[in-house]
Amino acid sequence: MSADDLLFTSGARAIARSVNRRERSAADIAEAVRVALPERDRDLGAYLTLTPDLMRQHARRVDERIAAGETLPLAGVPVAIKDNMCLRGTRTTCGSKMLENWIAPYTATAVGRLLAAGALPIGKTNMDEFAMGSSCENSALRTTRNPYDFDRVPGGSSGGSAAAVGAELATLALGSDTGGSIREPAAFCNVVGFKPTYGRVSRYGLIAFASSLDQIGPFARTVEDAALAYDAIAGYDPLDATSLNAPNEPTADALRTDLRGMRVGIVKEFGTADLGPAIHAAYAQAYADLAALGAELVEVELPTAKYGLATYYLIAPAECSSNLARFDGVRYGLRVDGADVGEMYEKTRAAGFGDEVKRRILIGTYALSSGYYDAYYVKAQKARTAIADDFKRAFARCDLIASPAASTPAFTFNAKSDPVAMYLMDYYTIPVSLAGLPALSVPCGAVVPEDGTRPMPLGLQLAAPLFSERLLLGAAHAYERATQHALKLPRPQIAKAP
Amino acid sequence: MISERSSVPPADAAAKYEAVIGIECHVELKTASKMFCGCPNAFGGEPNTQVCPVCLALPGALPVPNAAAIEHMIRAGLAFDCAIPAFSKFDRKNYFYPDMPKDYQISQYDMPLTQGGVVRYWLADGTLRECRLTRIHLEEDTGKSTHAGSGDGRIAGSTYSLVDFNRAGVPLMECVSDPDIRSADEAVAFLDALKRTFVQLGISDVKMEEGSLRCDANVSLRLRGAAEYGTKTEIKNMNSFRSVHRAIQSEIERQTGLLERGERIIQETRGWDEAGGVTHSMRSKEKAHDYRYFPDPDLVPMEIDAATVERVRAALPELPIARYERYVDAYKLSVAQATQLVDNASLAEYFDRAVDSAKSPAGVLNFVLGDLSRLANESGIEVAHSKVTPEALAELVALTDAKTINSKVAKDVLVRLWNDGGSAKAIVQADGLAQVSDPAAVGAFVDAALAANPKSVADFAAGKENALKFLIGQVMKASRGTANPALVETVLRDRMR
Ligand SMILES: [Zn+2]
Numbered sequence: 001m002s003a004d005d006l007l008f009t010s011g012a013r014a015i016a017r018s019v020n021r022r023e024r025s026a027a028d029i030a031e032a033v034r035v036a037l038p039e040r041d042r043d044l045g046a047y048l049t050l051t052p053d054l055m056r057q058h059a060r061r062v063d064e065r066i067a068a069g070e071t072l073p074l075a076g077v078p079v080a081i082k083d084n085m086c087l088r089g090t091r092t093t094c095g096s097k098m099l100e101n102w103i104a105p106y107t108a109t110a111v112g113r114l115l116a117a118g119a120l121p122i123g124k125t126n127m128d129e130f131a132m133g134s135s136c137e138n139s140a141l142r143t144t145r146n147p148y149d150f151d152r153v154p155g156g157s158s159g160g161s162a163a164a165v166g167a168e169l170a171t172l173a174l175g176s177d178t179g180g181s182i183r184e185p186a187a188f189c190n191v192v193g194f195k196p197t198y199g200r201v202s203r204y205g206l207i208a209f210a211s212s213l214d215q216i217g218p219f220a221r222t223v224e225d226a227a228l229a230y231d232a233i234a235g236y237d238p239l240d241a242t243s244l245n246a247p248n249e250p251t252a253d254a255l256r257t258d259l260r261g262m263r264v265g266i267v268k269e270f271g272t273a274d275l276g277p278a279i280h281a282a283y284a285q286a287y288a289d290l291a292a293l294g295a296e297l298v299e300v301e302l303p304t305a306k307y308g309l310a311t312y313y314l315i316a317p318a319e320c321s322s323n324l325a326r327f328d329g330v331r332y333g334l335r336v337d338g339a340d341v342g343e344m345y346e347k348t349r350a351a352g353f354g355d356e357v358k359r360r361i362l363i364g365t366y367a368l369s370s371g372y373y374d375a376y377y378v379k380a381q382k383a384r385t386a387i388a389d390d391f392k393r394a395f396a397r398c399d400l401i402a403s404p405a406a407s408t409p410a411f412t413f414n415a416k417s418d419p420v421a422m423y424l425m426d427y428y429t430i431p432v433s434l435a436g437l438p439a440l441s442v443p444c445g446a447v448v449p450e451d452g453t454r455p456m457p458l459g460l461q462l463a464a465p466l467f468s469e470r471l472l473l474g475a476a477h478a479y480e481r482a483t484q485h486a487l488k489l490p491r492p493q494i495a496k497a498p
Numbered sequence: 499m500i501s502e503r504s505s506v507p508p509a510d511a512a513a514k515y516e517a518v519i520g521i522e523c524h525v526e527l528k529t530a531s532k533m534f535c536g537c538p539n540a541f542g543g544e545p546n547t548q549v550c551p552v553c554l555a556l557p558g559a560l561p562v563p564n565a566a567a568i569e570h571m572i573r574a575g576l577a578f579d580c581a582i583p584a585f586s587k588f589d590r591k592n593y594f595y596p597d598m599p600k601d602y603q604i605s606q607y608d609m610p611l612t613q614g615g616v617v618r619y620w621l622a623d624g625t626l627r628e629c630r631l632t633r634i635h636l637e638e639d640t641g642k643s644t645h646a647g648s649g650d651g652r653i654a655g656s657t658y659s660l661v662d663f664n665r666a667g668v669p670l671m672e673c674v675s676d677p678d679i680r681s682a683d684e685a686v687a688f689l690d691a692l693k694r695t696f697v698q699l700g701i702s703d704v705k706m707e708e709g710s711l712r713c714d715a716n717v718s719l720r721l722r723g724a725a726e727y728g729t730k731t732e733i734k735n736m737n738s739f740r741s742v743h744r745a746i747q748s749e750i751e752r753q754t755g756l757l758e759r760g761e762r763i764i765q766e767t768r769g770w771d772e773a774g775g776v777t778h779s780m781r782s783k784e785k786a787h788d789y790r791y792f793p794d795p796d797l798v799p800m801e802i803d804a805a806t807v808e809r810v811r812a813a814l815p816e817l818p819i820a821r822y823e824r825y826v827d828a829y830k831l832s833v834a835q836a837t838q839l840v841d842n843a844s845l846a847e848y849f850d851r852a853v854d855s856a857k858s859p860a861g862v863l864n865f866v867l868g869d870l871s872r873l874a875n876e877s878g879i880e881v882a883h884s885k886v887t888p889e890a891l892a893e894l895v896a897l898t899d900a901k902t903i904n905s906k907v908a909k910d911v912l913v914r915l916w917n918d919g920g921s922a923k924a925i926v927q928a929d930g931l932a933q934v935s936d937p938a939a940v941g942a943f944v945d946a947a948l949a950a951n952p953k954s955v956a957d958f959a960a961g962k963e964n965a966l967k968f969l970i971g972q973v974m975k976a977s978r979g980t981a982n983p984a985l986v987e988t989v990l991r992d993r994m995r
Pocket of ligand 1: 535548551552
C-alpha cells in the first residue's frame with residue numbers, strides 16, 4: 001500500500017488496524033502526510049495552519065504506545081481540526097484577524113481526546129470567522145474551495161474541515177455545529193458530518209460562538225469512521241458545566257445493515273418541491289431508499305419549525321455579543337492603540353472583526369438591551385422551547401426524522417451576498433440545533449446546479465431524539481451501505497484545472 | 499469633581515430629620531479555589547501568577563461553579579433567615595472594563611441564591627436592632643489595575659496601565675440591605691454584625707484593608723415621622739468601618755444643610771474623601787449602563803434541594819447574635835464584655851466550656867477577660883490554644899469561689915497552669931497551697947513572725963499602723979501565701995494587744 005493510497009483513500013478503521021498491527025508505523029504516515037500536504041492543499045485552501053512537527057511528535061508517541069502493547073482506536077489516523085479549537089502551542093485563529101497570531105496555550109478537551117486515541121494532527125482548518133457563516137467566505141484569512149468544483153464554496157462554517165475530508169486531505173476532521181455548520185458543509189463536500197446531542201462532546205477549548213448551541217462533531221468519509229471519531233471525543237468533561245454527566249455508549253459497534261422495525265418521519269413542513277425538480281427527485285429517492293431498507297415512513301408535523309431561523313438569529317447573536325466581548329485588545333489577540341482604553345476597544349474591534357461578526361454582535365446587543373429583552377430574547381427562548389416540544393411530539397410517532405441537510409447544493413462564490421439568503425441555507429438544520437438533537441448529513445446523491453456543469457453532492461439529514469447517537473449512526477450506516485452515494489461522484493479535485 | 503464642604507448644622511436641624519440608610523457590601527468568600535476555575539483563592543502573590551485560561555478569559559475557556567462557594571452562600575443565607583429558593587441561576591452582566599477579563603461578570607440577576615432575611619444586631623448601649631436584607635447573591639471578583647506614568651497612580655495623565663488578574667474570579671458575595679438603618683452608628687453596628695457572622699461561619703476573613711469587604715451606602719433624609727423616602731445618594735470609596743461612620747455622618751450633615759437651605763438633593767454617586775473628610779460628587783458624563791443581563795449559557799441552573807439546606811443548617815454553629823443574647827440574658831454579662839467574647843469566637847467557646855464545668859460565669863469571666871487574656875496578649879498564644887484547659891480553669895474558679903485558695907494564690911496557680919498545664923487541684927494539693935484558716939496553724943506563723951521582728955512589734959505599740967502591714971506580709975511570706983489574710987490580721991492584733 002503506498003503512502004498516498006493509505007492517506008488519501010483509506011478509512012480510519014483500516015489505517016488504525018494496520019498501525020495497531022504494526023504493518024505500518026504512525027511515523028511513516030506522518031511523514032507521507034507532511035511531504036504531500038502543502039502541495040495538495042495549495043489551491044484547495046482547506047488549511048490555515050499545518051502542524052508537521054506536532055504531527056511527528058504524536059506519531060512517535062503513538063508508535064511507542066503500540067510498541068508497549070496498547071491498541072489505539074485511531075492509531076496513526078491523520079486528522080484535521082477546525083481552527084476554533086485550541087491546540088496547545090498552535091495558532092488558533094477562528095478565521096479572524098482578531099486572533100490571526102494567537103497561539104493557544106492549552107488544548108481543547110475534544111482535540112486532546114482525539115489525539116489521545118492515536119490520531120495525528122495535520123493542521124487547523126479554515127472556517128467562517130468565529131463560525132458565523134455557511135460558505136467559509138467569511139474567513140478573514142483564506143479562501144477554501146469546494147473539492148467538487150473550485151468555483152463553488154465548501155459550505156460553512158466548518159468549510160475547511162469538510163473540504164479537507166472531501167478532497168482526501170484528511171481521514172477525519174473535527175468541526176463545530178451551531179446551526180448547521182457541520183451538516184451543511186458535509187452535504188456540500190460529499191462527506192458524512194455528524195453533530196452529536198448538545199452536551200455529549202465537551203466544549204472546553206472550543207472558541208464560543210453561541211454557547212447554548214455550539215457542539216463539536218466529526219467529519220468522515222463513512223458513517224463508521226464518524227462513529228469511531230465520535231466515540232473517541234464524546235463523554236463527560238468536568239471542565240464543561242454543560243457537558244452531560246452520563247456514561248458514554250460506544251456507537252461504532254451499533255451499525256446496522258437494514259432499517260426494519262424503524263419508523264422514519266418525513267416532515268410535512270419540510271416539503272422539497274420548492275427546491276427544484278432535480279433536488280426534489282433526489283430526496284424522494286432517498287426517502288424511498290430508506291423505505292426499501294425496511295423503514296416505515298410516517299408523516300410528522302413540526303408546525304413551529306418555520307420560526308427556527310428567526311429564533312436562532314436572536315439567540316445565537318445574543319450569546320455571541322457577550323461571548324465575543326473578551327476580544328478587546330487588553331490581554332491577547334489584535335490590539336489597535338487609542339487615546340484611551342475606550343478608543344482602544346473601538347479601534348481594535350473595528351479592525352479585528354469582519355462584517356458578519358459585527359452584524360451579529362449588533363443584532364445580539366440590541367436583542368438583549370433593556371426594553372427589548374422581553375420582546376426578543378425571552379420570546380426567542382419561548383419559541384425555542386416550542387420547537388423542542390414539536391420535535392418531542394414528532395418523535396412519539398417516529399424514531400428518526402429525515403430531511404434535506406441544506407436548501408441547495410454548493411453555490412458559487414459571492415452568490416449569497418444577501419445575508420438572509422445565506423441564513424436560509426440552514427433552514428433544515430437550525431430547528432434541530434435549537435432542540436439540541438443529534439443529527440448528521442450523509443451523502444444522498446448529486447445534481448448539476450442550474451449555473452453549473454458538474455454534478456454537486458447533496459446531503460440527507462437524519463435527526464434523532466436526544467442522546468440517540470447509537471440509533472442514528474446505526475441507521476445512517478445502513479442507508480450509506482445500501483446507497484454508496486459518496487462513491488458515485490468522480491474523484492474530487494485537488495488542484496485548479498490547468 | 500465638585501466639592502461641597504459641609505458645615506455642621508445646628509442640633510435642632512439634625513433632630514428634625516431622620517436618616518434612611520441602606521448598605522450594599524461585597525464580601526470575598528474564603529474558598530480554596532476561585533469561583534469558576536481551579537486557581538488558588540489567595541490574597542497577594544506576584545501579579546498574574548494565580549491565573550489560568552478560565553480566569554484570564556482565554557478563548558474557549560469555560561466556567562465551572564465552585565460548590566464550596568455555593569454552600570457558603572447557603573450558610574450565610576440561613577444565618578440571616580433568608581429564603582433559599584430551590585432554583586437559582588447565574589447571569590451575565592455585560593460591560594467593558596479592562597479589569598474584567600471576559601468583559602462580562604458572572605453574577606446573579608433575578609434568581610439569587612438567597613432572598614429576604616434579616617440581620618439582628620446590637621448597639622454599644624445594648625439596644626437591639628434589625629435590618630432586613632433584600633438579597634445575597636454570588637458573583638466573581640475583577641482583577642486590579644495599576645496606572646503608571648501619572649505620578650499619583652490615577653488614570654488621569656497616566657501613560658499606560660497594568661492589570662493583575664490574581665483576584666479575577668475570586669468568589670464574591672453581594673449583600674444588599676433594605677433601607678432600615680437610621681444612623682452612622684447603626685450602619686457600623688450592622689457591618690460589625692455581618693463581619694462577625696461571616697467570620698464565625700468561616701466563609702470570609704472580612705478584611706476591609708485587604709479588600710475582602712467593600713461597601714457602599716445609600717443615604718437619604720426625611721422629616722421625622724414622614725413615610726416617604728427622600729432622594730438618596732450613593733456613597734463609595736469607604737475603606738474602613740471608621741470611614742463608613744465618618745462618610746455617612748458627613749453625608750447626613752451635608753444633606754441636612756441642603757434641606758435647611760431649601761435646596762434639593764441630587765440623586766448621584768458620591769465618593770468619600772478620607773483626607774478631606776467630605777464626599778465628592780462622582781457625576782460623570784457617561785450615560786447609565788445597560789448591563790444586558792441574560793442567563794449564562796455556559797452554566798446550568800442550580801437546584802438547591804431541601805436535604806442540602808437542612809444538612810448545612812444542622813452544621814451551623816451558634817451564631818453571634820444568639821451567643822450575645824445568651825451572655826447578656828443568662829450570664830448577665832455587660833454589653834462590652836459580651837461583645838468582646840462574641841468577637842473572639844475561640845475565646846467564647848473556651849469560656850462556654852469552662853462555664854459548663856465551673857457553673858460560675860462571673861468567676862470564669864474574671865479570669866478569661868482578665869489574667870488569661872493578659873497572658874495571651876503577652877505570649878501571643880491564643881487562650882484556646884494555651885496549656886490551660888477549660889477544665890483546669892473551672893477547677894481554679896471553683897477553688898477560688900470556695901475560698902480554698904485566695905486570689906493571690908489563684909494568680910500564681912494560673913501562671914503555673916499557663917506554663918506547664920495540668921490540674922489546678924493537683925497543683926494546690928501537691929504544693930499545700932490551700933488557704934490555712936485554722937487559728938492554731940496561723941497562730942504558729944504569727945508567733946514566729948513576732949519573735950523575729952521585735953522592732954515592728956515596738957513600732958506598732960507606738961501607734962505605727964504600717965508596722966502591722968509589714969508583719970502581715972511576713973506571715974503571708976512564711977506561709978507561702980496560704981494563710982487566710984483576714985485571720986492573720988485578727989490574730990496579729992490579738993497577740994499585740
Ligand atoms: Zn483560574
